[in-house]
Amino acid sequence: MKGILVIADGLGGRPTDTNGKTCLEAAKTPVIDGLARRGAVGLLDPIGPGIRPGSDTAHLSILGYDPYEIYTGRGVFECLGVDMDVQVGDICFRANFATVEKKDGDLIVVDRRAGRIESGQRDLADALNAISVDVPGVSFEFRASTQHRGALLLRGERLSRHVGENDPHATGTPARPFEALEPGEAAERTAAVLNELTEKSFDALADHPVNVARADAGELPANYVLARGAADCPHIPSIESMYGVRGAVIAGGALYRGVALACGMTPIDVPGATGGLDTDLRAKADAAIRALGEYDYVFVHIKGTDNAGHDQDAEAKRGFIERIDAEFFAPLLERIDAAQTHMAFTGDHTTPIDFGDHTHEPVPVLFAGPNVVPDRVETFDEREAGRGGLGRFSGRVLPMVLGYNNWSPKFGS
């Protein structure tokens, strides 16, 4: 038996998306509808009814964990997602290159994404990592990932994740100082390290050759670091330790890759899998098929649906869903042994077009495979999912895929 979990980020929508229909309803998805016909559908509350999920907490819940118990922040998944060696006690952050302008001693944020810089980030990261901080016993590492994105890890004694962020989440306003969010030396000390480090980041980056070249080309300099999502390393028992099976993850975005790594999956990097709307879906399907030769199950994350939702672009979201149908599911289903595979497809939350951010509503979920009791629903969308044979439930989609494969541990005897 083999298992496949496919999550299209932000898949769910609202009737306001496109003339009374959600993007998923409006999209032509003959292959996915075929899966619905032979399988069963239902409504998934990614975390719980009425709870508006983040992508990280939703993924933890869908993979079988209780985010209320283990989640401390996104930083740790960002660090794991760029293959940093996270150890117990480390404090992790999502970190961005940004563009700031010095004005009367303040660093005014001009662009929180440094003009979505496309090259030179590794050289800039080297310059950052050469900074020496004065707080004794603390070291750090910045690692660049795609575009302006990166991760920051602090290591040392007496550090705390209870610190704020320097990102003002607005432009034309100064970067904020990091603040301690709990009493005691550890949080004060952590905030001090971060303030020193980010202040020195401007000195290290402002006149860096990469930024000199960017200025010559009329591009915004990547001359500052914004950090947020402080987290420490949670204790997450691996899926292998609980179910005795080995899984692989195929995900373009560092956050999702990081969540899956925290759960013990092995990452498979796919050239062309960008974590965006331009991702190579056929390459991901190919990689999933190959992964199933070696692993018991594979988790495939597809990000573009959420990007289109955040961009409030209904046409892009509908079109991308149609591409998932034609370029991911069609080649995938041609090459799996349907009698020996259980598969689930869902989203990690809704990202309606009119709002452009995550909302609380349940998302449609679909299971197919020989052990799934089929229902009468023949198309896969928000409306039909409400009539599905699986009813409405919260989280734990991966444990269900593994369960259909008879791999679940028994609770009790």
Added chain:
Amino acid sequence: MKGILVIADGLGGRPTDTNGKTCLEAAKTPVIDGLARRGAVGLLDPIGPGIRPGSDTAHLSILGYDPYEIYTGRGVFECLGVDMDVQVGDICFRANFATVEKKDGDLIVVDRRAGRIESGQRDLADALNAISVDVPGVSFEFRASTQHRGALLLRGERLSRHVGENDPHATGTPARPFEALEPGEAAERTAAVLNELTEKSFDALADHPVNVARADAGELPANYVLARGAADCPHIPSIESMYGVRGAVIAGGALYRGVALACGMTPIDVPGATGGLDTDLRAKADAAIRALGEYDYVFVHIKGTDNAGHDQDAEAKRGFIERIDAEFFAPLLERIDAAQTHMAFTGDHTTPIDFGDHTHEPVPVLFAGPNVVPDRVETFDEREAGRGGLGRFSGRVLPMVLGYNNWSPKFGS
């Protein structure tokens, strides 16, 4: 955007209510059915599947809180509901005027509701509040609400909510002594104060002019206080602190008003809103519309359905549901902007006629508004709700109304 949550207390029923139909099924509700047609329905477990709710715990759960975490007893909501200034450390009770008869030194309960006394309660409360208790460092306040109902608050050091009650829940039997329900001085001390206070209540009330006049009129005297539902002040973060929006509550009953106050809503008192079957439903609809001019959302509580259920009067319950349709929803819907409003209608539990008390079954719930994915259900009742597009879920109805309005905080990132 605006939000409306309407709870008809004890709305749900059983096929034994009236010839194979629940009262809600038997009632003609064209306006509510119209809402069902344009919205979506489902089944709500007020607290959780198979859990038989009280009204207070059910309301906490529906408003988005976990009653298992924060609920200690109804007393605090009764005290808040009559606008008492509840402080951390206070011990609160639901308290009734009752009629007792002295017999061989015992106080025999003749009527637990003092003949449902209709006037003079404030004078009797003054007499109670003039009692001095011998336990040092403890003060108290009794406040009368409607008919025999009232609330009692103890303030002082070393008090405990772990005490029993003096209400025997039967007549012809002596009032019970309050007992400490946990070891230690605090519970003993609290029970001692309560025993002293209720014993002295008979002395303070027996020959009170109000009771002399009642005796002359052939009415039962209100000559004793029964107290139950000991509770301390829970820490409840306000809805405004979590969602950033301001709400109003319209509720005739002190308990519901108190629960909403504990959650930070502003009470709007409506003349004619009695918390009974004789309530002025049009006045409540008017008040709700006015409240929406000033507040982001309004919670309207309608009590009569539950009263009819407790009275085991199917005709009264069916008729009252029809009045809710014609006298509350019809004028309300005429005056709201449906494109800018999300609304939910449900009950806080079932109160079937044959049992005359709350039962565990799920209750139908309905959502309508521009962001709700409509289902195919066209009438609102227990049977159709089981076929609804929202499936079955537990609690958190208000967070969903606020979520459809894009007001929810995100858990995770």
